[in-house]
Amino acid sequence: MDARTYDVDGFTEALVEHGLMVPTGIRGAWGRGPVFEDILRRFDDLVTRTAAPDRAQELMFPPILARAMIEKLGYMDNFPQLAGSVHSFMGTDKQALELSAKVHAGERWEDMLAPTDVMLTPAACYPVYPTFQGLLPEGGKLVTVMNWVFRHEPSDEPTRLQHFRMREYIRVGRPDEVVQWRDAWLQRGLALLEGLGLPVQSDVASDPFFGRAGRMMAAGQVEQKLKFEILCPVISREKPTAICSFNWHQDHFSSVFRIRSADGGTAHTACLGFGLERVTLALIKQHGYDPADWPQAVRSQLWQ
């Protein structure tokens, strides 16, 4: 990575110095200090208040989900490099002694493990889709979640984390309902973030599909305008950071989980997600390391 593109002004060092982030020896797996957490939670609460009139159903899922779901959704075709597969020891007493000896000898020992039934959740919305299975009520459904998300992309860049929290809204219904909802939220998301003094802009975007075939998938996604992002300069002005994203999946999930809209047709789904750590870092970058010094117009929205 080009050192000029980020951290030119010692952002990471300052985050650590102010106790906002705590080094753990692992790239992209920082501890979060109390002020960082307070900002994150208050932004999450602001999202809740903003979306309250929509009366979304609130759910929460653990950071793991069924391996079978990852397989069924084609995640290993598209993003194998980001996946987190959970393995454990299922052997005998004798094998456990062998495992232990390997660890102490500094040898690799992971081949003595077996895959469990779970993988790390790669997107906060994934566990929600199976709950929609079947015939939807008139008007479709809306769910909100705040889940941990794993992406295997170790980096020293503080906005690129291996494990982070996404606050998502997930809409399912007729294609026109879903697209209309997505378009309305794109404006709502921009207004919410602009209202916090962030210099944001929206743009068409694509997911980091793996390899050569992936580049074609990404191009198709851009052409069909299936993904939008709200971007904000955090590490660099030239390459602003995506802090909120909007995905229209068409029937990708609803065909797998057999979700039908009230008129009997295959439903569409769309989701939007705020990257909570990224929004927090954007606010810190824009307004400073101590929220007590932030503009009153921003403080009054977060610390009601």
Place this chain on the structure above:
Amino acid sequence: MDARTYDVDGFTEALVEHGLMVPTGIRGAWGRGPVFEDILRRFDDLVTRTAAPDRAQELMFPPILARAMIEKLGYMDNFPQLAGSVHSFMGTDKQALELSAKVHAGERWEDMLAPTDVMLTPAACYPVYPTFQGLLPEGGKLVTVMNWVFRHEPSDEPTRLQHFRMREYIRVGRPDEVVQWRDAWLQRGLALLEGLGLPVQSDVASDPFFGRAGRMMAAGQVEQKLKFEILCPVISREKPTAICSFNWHQDHFSSVFRIRSADGGTAHTACLGFGLERVTLALIKQHGYDPADWPQAVRSQLWQ
């Protein structure tokens, strides 16, 4: 497992029916409904208020931690059967196609992955110990965390989850300071939970060390009274569930991370942890599926 020992009265079914827990197809990885989450968060807030005079430093860590730490702490010697090792794909375009073909053919594909630098956090306090490294101030230190914890023990029993949240306090200092703190919190924890109308009792306990050698470790732990638990009937009267635990590690962590107390000696550490999902389930079991119907004396403490 003996079917008579739990769920005799349809507890799991009722939790699902009331929207408190959401099936995901994976044992011990339920979704949590909004009322469940509300109870959990309000109990966590009550703990915060109870412990406020102690002025603990608040930290938060993601659900992953360094593989090297798991190795260094001997976790694979003692609890290999509970470990969660995170593996990902780090191969070429050609290997990715092979991986993809295996997934679609219904063959096992996990041998094409490689271990990452991280594992799932097995105890909420683990990431905290390295932050104590070096010479402590007079009086030692106190930290609190609320982290996700993974244990590979798939079960249909609703109090036995693969991934759950622990609210912990971690104390480090001279041996006498640490034991005194542990003893005081054992009483405080009992009082807090009794105050919520839970029929709790404390007892000496041991960790689920692996295998034959592990049974001796566990016996030693009981003999030395290194672990206490607060137990409450949730699934069964005969086998009450541990909802809070207290561990005195002596110099287990401080010798590995070279933590010295202000007088220059090797520090001791102790921790206490509330199993937040288990406390939530204990409250539901005791007071009913709808918190609106709970006794006023309990409600007034949680919903201030």
